[in-house]
Amino acid sequence: MATSLLSFSISPTTSAFRFKASAMATTIAAPATKVAPAVIVGGGRVGRALQDMGTGQDLLVRRGESVPLNFEGPIFVCTRNDDLESVLQSTPSSRWGDLVFFQNGMLEPWLESKGLEDANQVLAYFAVSKIGETPIDGRTDINPEGLTAAYGKWASIVAARLNAGGLSCKVLDKEVFQKQMLEKLIWICSVMLVGARHGGVSVGVVDKEFRTEVSFAIDIFSKLICNSVWISFSINIYIGE
Numbered sequence: 001m002a003t004s005l006l007s008f009s010i011s012p013t014t015s016a017f018r019f020k021a022s023a024m025a026t027t028i029a030a031p032a033t034k035v036a037p038a039v040i041v042g043g044g045r046v047g048r049a050l051q052d053m054g055t056g057q058d059l060l061v062r063r064g065e066s067v068p069l070n071f072e073g074p075i076f077v078c079t080r081n082d083d084l085e086s087v088l089q090s091t092p093s094s095r096w097g098d099l100v101f102f103q104n105g106m107l108e109p110w111l112e113s114k115g116l117e118d119a120n121q122v123l124a125y126f127a128v129s130k131i132g133e134t135p136i137d138g139r140t141d142i143n144p145e146g147l148t149a150a151y152g153k154w155a156s157i158v159a160a161r162l163n164a165g166g167l168s169c170k171v172l173d174k175e176v177f178q179k180q181m182l183e184k185l186i187w188i189c190s191v192m193l194v195g196a197r198h199g200g201v202s203v204g205v206v207d208k209e210f211r212t213e214v215s216f217a218i219d220i221f222s223k224l225i226c227n228s229v230w231i232s233f234s235i236n237i238y239i240g241e
Contacts, residue, residue: 035053035054035160035161035164036073036074036157036160036161037055037057037071037073038058038076038157038161039059039068039075040059040060040076040078041067041075041079041087042061042062042063042078042079042083043063044078044131045130047076047078047079048060048128048131048132050078050161052165053161054161061090063079063083066090067087067092067095069095073098074098074100074120074157075099075100076102077100077101077102078102080103081105081107084103084107084110096114096116097116097119097153099119100121100122100154100158101119101121101122102122102124104124105185106185107119107121108178119152120151120153120154121150121152121181122148122149122150122151122169123148123177123184124148125137125147125148126148126162134166135165137166137167146167146168147168147180148167149169149171149172149180150169150171150172151171151174156171182225186222186225190214190217190221191206191207191214193217194213197213198210
């Protein structure tokens with residue numbers, strides 16, 4: 001497992017600290033389906049990887065270009081978080097419900113401000129080191145089935161595409177998806193904070209040398225979230241061998 005993943009796909013290594021919601025995750029079965037054509041916004045590593053998983057019928061939209069009104073199907077948004085506003089403005093409002101967000105972090109406040117409370121979202125736990133290379137799935141000893149998850153009306157379509165590319169993807173209901181989103185957010189915040197504190201060291205170095213600090217940060221962030229959001233869960237720390 002790679003120890004340094006990309007902005008769209010940061011995930012723990014096989015020996016990293018992780019925490020999980022104690023409640024059983026409810027996975028909605030994804031019906032078998034062919035890879036459907038999609039609009040892909042963003043021609044970076046993730047966007048191009050998704051395009052490579054398709055059948056040649058996708059439409060790639062680059063920075064500054066508009067999303068067409070007459071191309072039916074999902075719209076995979078594979079841009080930086082700070083580009084989301086411009087992506088939204090470049091998309092016809094009648095197509096906003098087809099947007100599928102692949103970004104890290106908790107987008108809910110921004111989505112709600114745009115009237116997109118039930119927007120399609122993906123927690124992407126796969127790495128693409130450079131354009132054209134095969135993505136590396138985020139499977140760990142704790143989660144050998146894979147960690148990538150999707151929510152929304154296009155979730156099964158996302159899963160079918162990722163499966164076609166050799167990647168795992170669970171289709172989840174909203175509550176379980178939100179719990180896993182918070183899990184990933186806390187992991188990212190904890191590891192990046194510790195890394196920044198020690199001069200911007202890599203994820204691998206944080207995992208190897210500063211596990212106690214990561215554990216402490218996870219504990220603090222977990223308690224803050226449990227006390228401030230509508231989702232409640234028990235936290236368990238896992239330490240790999």
